[in-house]
Amino acid sequence: AQSVAQPEDQVNVAEGNPLTVKCTYSVSGNPYLFWYVQYPNRGLQFLLKYITGDNLVKGSYGFEAEFNKSQTSFHLKKPSALVSDSALYFCAVREMNRKLIWGLGTSLAVNP
């Protein structure tokens, strides 16, 4: 069965420092991978996706993610964190029937 793991419940980083939010996946076949962000009491916003092609995917708000097939990872990164990046981040993989399988989320706190 397909699954997604976000090993960290919480990530803390100082403003201006680089940030990484980790995601690993388990799929049969080629993975379709996604990152979403959720601000408090809000719906989810799409950040970026990997379908095929270049392993480094650039997305919204300066975020990027690197697809690593050998490590089955799709970590979310940003070179310089902002306080406004503080939110809940979800990694997801899409099944063949188009349903998304979600990680449990990682709470990112960027400290001023």
Place this chain on the structure above:
Amino acid sequence: GAVVSQHPSRVICKSGTSVKIECRSLDFQATTMFWYRQFPKQSLMLMATSNEGSKATYEQGVEKDKFLINHASLTLSTLTVTSAHPEDSSFYICSALISSGYEQYFGPGTRLTVT
């Protein structure tokens, strides 16, 4: 582009009453919409997949007679929580699958409180 709206954003109802939540794709057509439930500080739980013009597909453990889903057009899906109870209190989020078939776009969510 790719905006999904939900209405209402918040609703408080009495136990035993029914509540309807609307989900609209504002600038694109969505043959498939999804309804999720989210508990505080938890991930999303898929409740059902809604396909335009056909019956919704419910996830295991979700009561289809309690959570009625209608997807009557390519831009509108509704979720009706029937005979609501306090344990139905939650954050309900819909999403719409864009026609390219890859990305889902999410509504802002509806906070339901049953008293």
